[in-house]
Amino acid sequence: MNLHHLKVFLAVAEAGSISAGAERLHISQPAVTREIRDLEASLDLRLFDRLPRGVQLTEGGLRLFDYAQRIFSLERAAERDLRDFAQLEQGELHLGASATLGAYLLPPLLTRFRAVHPQIFVSLEVSNTDVVTRQLDEGRISLGFVEGPFAKSDYAHHLLARDALLPVASPHHPLAGSTALKAERLQDYPLYMREPGSGARVSIEQAYQAHGLEPRAGMAIGSTEALKRLLADGQGIAWLSQRVVERELASGELRRLPVQDLHIERELHVLWRLGASLSPAPAAFLQLSQMPG
Numbered sequence: 271m272n273l274h275h276l277k278v279f280l281a282v283a284e285a286g287s288i289s290a291g292a293e294r295l296h297i298s299q300p301a302v303t304r305e306i307r308d309l310e311a312s313l314d315l316r317l318f319d320r321l322p323r324g325v326q327l328t329e330g331g332l333r334l335f336d337y338a339q340r341i342f343s344l345e346r347a348a349e350r351d352l353r354d355f356a357q358l359e360q361g362e363l364h365l366g367a368s369a370t371l372g373a374y375l376l377p378p379l380l381t382r383f384r385a386v387h388p389q390i391f392v393s394l395e396v397s398n399t400d401v402v403t404r405q406l407d408e409g410r411i412s413l414g415f416v417e418g419p420f421a422k423s424d425y426a427h428h429l430l431a432r433d434a435l436l437p438v439a440s441p442h443h444p445l446a447g448s449t450a451l452k453a454e455r456l457q458d459y460p461l462y463m464r465e466p467g468s469g470a471r472v473s474i475e476q477a478y479q480a481h482g483l484e485p486r487a488g489m490a491i492g493s494t495e496a497l498k499r500l501l502a503d504g505q506g507i508a509w510l511s512q513r514v515v516e517r518e519l520a521s522g523e524l525r526r527l528p529v530q531d532l533h534i535e536r537e538l539h540v541l542w543r544l545g546a547s548l549s550p551a552p553a554a555f556l557q558l559s560q561m562p563g
Contacts, residue, residue: 279331280339290324318331366413368418368469369398398492413548425544433511438527449528452530473535
């Protein structure tokens with residue numbers, strides 16, 4: 271028994287005769303008769319009683335009729351569901367992002383996406399680069415947004431932007447009033463950093479080491495916002511994204527330290543699984559993330 275057998279059977283059952291079923295299917299009457307005979311032979315069961323005018327379902331035919339109706343109803347539902355899925359009328363979008371991207375770059379993108387595709391359910395988990403790549407590996411997210419270094423050969427990726435990390439401190443910090451500084455002067459004060467696994471931390475460590483400095487963390491904080499608040503103690507220094515401290519620098523809550531000989535910049539990327547076909551929702555969001563504005 272196959273779907274074609276069932277389609278012919280259902281047409282004959284609903285039409286009430288071989289000839290009417292053939293007309294409905296736009297095939298010849300002998301072809302319909304042959305299909306019904308083959309189906310009955312495969313089941314070893316008579317499905318129709320032949321009457322002088324038309325056919326009538328047997329008890330076995332009535333049982334199969336119920337299944338056939340449900341099967342083709344499911345087929346139509348599957349077609350509708352997949353059509354809606356392809357046209358972004360329904361579906362889900364699961365994203366992961368490291369702190370700066372999750373808090374500052376993605377919210378306006380999500381607002382634009384939801385305005386166009388309000389039926390799509392969106393989830394965003396903000397963590398760090400290590401966690402995001404692990405989520406991608408496990409198939410828990412479709413797209414990952416990361417800052418700093420990652421294993422580029424392991425993922426399909428697209429460069430979104432470059433982001434400067436600025437040395438900042440409280441306006442009450444001893445170095446806050448300096449007009450020019452060398453990076454080695456920072457070594458005299460606690461360095462506040464993100465937790466291990468953070469892309470920002472890796473960028474800072476690599477830049478320090480390339481400059482012949484040792485990045486000694488005085489604190490490791492899992493939240494960029496908490497890290498900014500901790501600088502208020504007037505002791506620590508942090509390298510933070512320009513996007514993250516823009517408001518605090520403008521208000522005077524934080525002060526940019528004028529380090530002349532060390533500049534730290536990291537890349538912001540969107541990643542997806544290498545060789546994977548993106549579903550319509552993540553594909554549309556990926557395209558949106560690559561558009562200006």
